[in-house]
Amino acid sequence: MASLGEDLLGVVNKLQDLVFNTIGTDSGLDLPQIVVVGSQSSGKSSVLENIVGRDFLPRGTGIVTRRPLVLQLINIPGNENEAEPSTESTGNASPPQPVEFGEFLHQPNRRFYDFAEIRREIEAETARIAGSNKGINRSPINLKIYSPHVLSLTLVDLPGLTKIAIGDQPADIEKQTRNLIMEYIAKPNSIVLAVSPANVDLVNSEALKIARQVDPQGKRTIGVLTKLDLMDHGTNALEILSGRVYPLKLGFIGVVNRSQQDIQGDKSLTEALKAEAEFFKYHPAYRNMAHRCGTQFLAKSLNTVLLAHIRERLPDIKARLNTLMGQTQQELASYGDMHFSGKEHRGSLILQLMTRFASSFISSIDGTSSDISTKELCGGARIYYIFNSVFGSSLETIDPTQNLSVLDIRTAIRNSTGPRPSLFVPELAFDLLVKPQIRLLESPAHRCVELVYEELIKICHTCGSTELSRFPRLQAKLIEVVSDLLRERLGPASQYVESLIAIQRAYVNTNHPNFLGAAAAMSSVIQSKQEKERKAQAYERRKERGDRRKPTALHQATTNAALNGTEAADYDEAASPSIANAHKRVHSRSMSPAPGHQIESSAISGAINGRPNSPRVFGPAGGAQANKATDSFLNYFFGQDKPGGMGGMGGAGGLPRSAGSMQPSPFGEAAKRFDRMEREQNAFQVDQMTQDFEDASLDLQQPPVNPEEAALTDREQLETELIRRLISSYFNIVRETIQDQVPKAIMHLLVNHSKDAVQNRLVTELYREEIFSDLLYEDDNIKAEREKCERLLETYRQASRIVNDVV
Numbered sequence: 001m002a003s004l005g006e007d008l009l010g011v012v013n014k015l016q017d018l019v020f021n022t023i024g025t026d027s028g029l030d031l032p033q034i035v036v037v038g039s040q041s042s043g044k045s046s047v048l049e050n051i052v053g054r055d056f057l058p059r060g061t062g063i064v065t066r067r068p069l070v071l072q073l074i075n076i077p078g079n080e081n082e083a084e085p086s087t088e089s090t091g092n093a094s095p096p097q098p099v100e101f102g103e104f105l106h107q108p109n110r111r112f113y114d115f116a117e118i119r120r121e122i123e124a125e126t127a128r129i130a131g132s133n134k135g136i137n138r139s140p141i142n143l144k145i146y147s148p149h150v151l152s153l154t155l156v157d158l159p160g161l162t163k164i165a166i167g168d169q170p171a172d173i174e175k176q177t178r179n180l181i182m183e184y185i186a187k188p189n190s191i192v193l194a195v196s197p198a199n200v201d202l203v204n205s206e207a208l209k210i211a212r213q214v215d216p217q218g219k220r221t222i223g224v225l226t227k228l229d230l231m232d233h234g235t236n237a238l239e240i241l242s243g244r245v246y247p248l249k250l251g252f253i254g255v256v257n258r259s260q261q262d263i264q265g266d267k268s269l270t271e272a273l274k275a276e277a278e279f280f281k282y283h284p285a286y287r288n289m290a291h292r293c294g295t296q297f298l299a300k301s302l303n304t305v306l307l308a309h310i311r312e313r314l315p316d317i318k319a320r321l322n323t324l325m326g327q328t329q330q331e332l333a334s335y336g337d338m339h340f341s342g343k344e345h346r347g348s349l350i351l352q353l354m355t356r357f358a359s360s361f362i363s364s365i366d367g368t369s370s371d372i373s374t375k376e377l378c379g380g381a382r383i384y385y386i387f388n389s390v391f392g393s394s395l396e397t398i399d400p401t402q403n404l405s406v407l408d409i410r411t412a413i414r415n416s417t418g419p420r421p422s423l424f425v426p427e428l429a430f431d432l433l434v435k436p437q438i439r440l441l442e443s444p445a446h447r448c449v450e451l452v453y454e455e456l457i458k459i460c461h462t463c464g465s466t467e468l469s470r471f472p473r474l475q476a477k478l479i480e481v482v483s484d485l486l487r488e489r490l491g492p493a494s495q496y497v498e499s500l501i502a503i504q505r506a507y508v509n510t511n512h513p514n515f516l517g518a519a520a521a522m523s524s525v526i527q528s529k530q531e532k533e534r535k536a537q538a539y540e541r542r543k544e545r546g547d548r549r550k551p552t553a554l555h556q557a558t559t560n561a562a563l564n565g566t567e568a569a570d571y572d573e574a575a576s577p578s579i580a581n582a583h584k585r586v587h588s589r590s591m592s593p594a595p596g597h598q599i600e601s602s603a604i605s606g607a608i609n610g611r612p613n614s615p616r617v618f619g620p621a622g623g624a625q626a627n628k629a630t631d632s633f634l635n636y637f638f639g640q641d642k643p644g645g646m647g648g649m650g651g652a653g654g655l656p657r658s659a660g661s662m663q664p665s666p667f668g669e670a671a672k673r674f675d676r677m678e679r680e681q682n683a684f685q686v687d688q689m690t691q692d693f694e695d696a697s698l699d700l701q702q703p704p705v706n707p708e709e710a711a712l713t714d715r716e717q718l719e720t721e722l723i724r725r726l727i728s729s730y731f732n733i734v735r736e737t738i739q740d741q742v743p744k745a746i747m748h749l750l751v752n753h754s755k756d757a758v759q760n761r762l763v764t765e766l767y768r769e770e771i772f773s774d775l776l777y778e779d780d781n782i783k784a785e786r787e788k789c790e791r792l793l794e795t796y797r798q799a800s801r802i803v804n805d806v807v
């Protein structure tokens with residue numbers, strides 16, 4: 001045998017070992033090997049035993065081979081071998097006999113000199129993994145046989161193909177076996193040894209059938225015909241053996257193994273091989289081709305085919321090895337630069353890892369990280385999400401007056417007026433009520449700070465790398481230092497945000513340009529009431545039409561409508577043109593609330609202070625206009641308690657410029673109308689009602705009367721509603737400010753501050769010579785992984801060198 005060939009097989013075997021030792025069966029390297037396939041009892045195990053020349057495979061009825069057996073035959077020169085341990089040295093000069101032995105991968109360092117023991121081990125190992133029933137398992141048993149009598153080969157024995165499940169075999173045993181066989185023979189580097197018994201028609205050969213699926217052109221399939229001795233008298237396999245029946249480039253080889261009887265009769269393999277040789281030599285049909293028949297020829301052919309195959313596949317193997325080497329190198333590099341491992345390099349290594357950690361932290365926040373996820377929001381994007389979606393919507397959902405009942409508001413109004421009878425809607429009540437409401441913003445703002453803080457903590461946990469995971473203590477320390485830094489910033493950020501809200505509560509600026517103001521609030525209250533009343537009226541008319549004969553019900557509906565419509569009156573022009581005009585003016589003001597807010601503010605302040613002739617001035621800007629105001633808008637309504645009383649004292653300070661010329665009388669009228677509400681509520685013009693009728697038809701069911709509201713006087717109801725609107729308006733202004741300010745504060749005090757400080761902090765805390773060795777403690781598992789990777793790379797390198805030398 002050419003040493004070149006042996007080298008080649010040596011390389012392949014070495015790689016095979018490596019694959020089994022380090023990566024398992026699913027390695028990236030598909031190595032050339034001979035895979036034996038055939039139906040059950042076709043004689044596969046017998047062929048293998050013949051090739052090895054020893055009895056070592058399990059025997060029995062039914063399915064025996066239940067796990068793949070990867071059999072590496074390694075030719076060793078006889079004289080270099082050690083003596084068999086059991087061979088007693090007699091002290092004579094007789095040289096130690098060459099011995100053969102087997103070694104299982106699952107039992108390293110144990111040599112099996114007794115082949116019967118090898119058989120028992122295969123049986124035990126099969127049962128260990130595949131169980132003691134007749135099931136199969138795809139995990140292979142790896143056996144090496146060292147012998148001077150074998151040719152170097154790698155053979156894989158697989159379970160035999162069956163048609164039906166017998167005994168306690170799983171129902172899908174055929175499928176399982178087929179899949180397992182396919183897994184091995186589909187690899188382009190496998191040579192398929194298709195074993196078919198000669199006493200069964202070749203057209204029924206399961207082995208050839210399955211081989212054809214992966215090798216349709218018959219380029220890497222060797223046919224083996226067993227049981228030639230069992231063929232019917234007068235028939236022979238000459239046609240098949242000479243390749244005229246079934247085309248296979250590598251041809252068919254006929255063999256005769258021991259029969260069951262031979263085995264039972266303990267016929268030795270040596271005898272059997274001799275008998276086989278004689279069978280061919282003297283058989284009338286085969287004697288001319290005897291040199292191309294039998295086990296010996298088969299073994300030689302397999303060796304040649306395998307070597308040729310290896311040679312042919314070598315460029316591919318080389319390329320594959322290169323790829324694997326590259327990948328392993330890359331993996332190794334991810335564990336860090338080993339040149340940095342010396343003591344003198346510890347400082348720079350720590351600095352390097354630290355800097356990478358810090359920049360990974362920063363880039364995750366900035367969104368410039370190289371491994372940005374496309375599956376979920378991460379880093380800075382999550383912070384943005386917290387600001388806009390979480391914080392934003394939690395602010396949006398706050399109802400500014402939800403927790404204030406009408407009675408609360410009424411009590412606040414009453415309390416703020418003190419012992420005097422109240423003339424106006426008191427400012428104090430608004431102030432008293434709005435301040436605690438601003439507090440509602442506190443909890444979402446705090447939560448926002450917390451969420452961002454938690455997000456930053458999460459980010460710092462994801463800043464590691466494979467290299468860093470090599471040093472778990474350093475990694476933990478880096479996380480700890482950054483977490484400490486973040487925790488330190490949590491306090492100032494929270495406090496600042498808290499003070500932002502406290503600032504809002506410190507001074508209620510009713511001069512704010514976006515504040516609704518009393519006039520607009522009043523206008524909108526009136527508008528809603530009108531709307532409500534219209535509906536009530538329409539509902540009533542509909543009831544009336546549909547239910548003329550039920551005066552009691554009608555009366556009830558009217559009463560309900562009256563209760564719901566409360567004190568509001570209708571301002572339609574026909575009924576009272578001047579009131580309608582006044583209303584329109586007020587309404588148009590509320591639609592365009594540009595200038596003149598100060599006047600409104602002063603109006604309400606006048607009303608609230610109860611000093612209509614000396615209105616309180618809100619801020620410097622309000623001064624000039626406020627001074628012009630001699631009375632408040634509200635006074636027109638509530639200047640006097642008695643119906644018909646005149647609240648207005650002349651000036652119309654509560655109205656915009658256009659309202660300055662307005663006469664007070666219409667408002668006095670309006671106040672009267674509020675009080676006369678019950679009597680006047682049916683005074684609608686019929687034509688206008690038609691439209692209302694349509695509206696009300698959508699809402700036949702009357703809403704229940706709020707007993708709390710019912711308990712209030714008309715005036716009180718109007719006041720509470722007014723206060724409620726003012727609170728909402730003011731709250732919206734504050735909410736907008738907070739929504740804008742809180743994220744900015746968090747970014748400045750927590751996020752950006754941490755980003756800026758992280759590198760320095762890490763250096764100050766961790767760049768200390770005395771803790772270097774502790775920080776650079778290498779994780780045992782990672783170390784083992786890295787070393788394994790190093791070994792793997794070394795083996796690939798060696799293999800690659802050998803392969804390169806050969807080619």
Ligand SMILES: Nc1nc2c(ncn2[C@@H]2O[C@H](COP(=O)(O)OP(=O)(O)OP(=O)(O)O)[C@@H](O)[C@H]2O)c(=O)[nH]1
Pocket residue numbers: 038039040041042043044045046047059062063064065159160161226227228229230255256257258259260261263
């Ligand atoms: N007479 C004769 N008997 C053979 C020959 N080859 C195999 N046998 C017998 O056929 C039976 C099955 O042989 P095995 O080698 O166990 O067949 P197998 O394909 O390995 O069987 P499984 O591993 O169970 O699938 C045994 O009893 C062998 O003695 C042969 O060439 N001639």
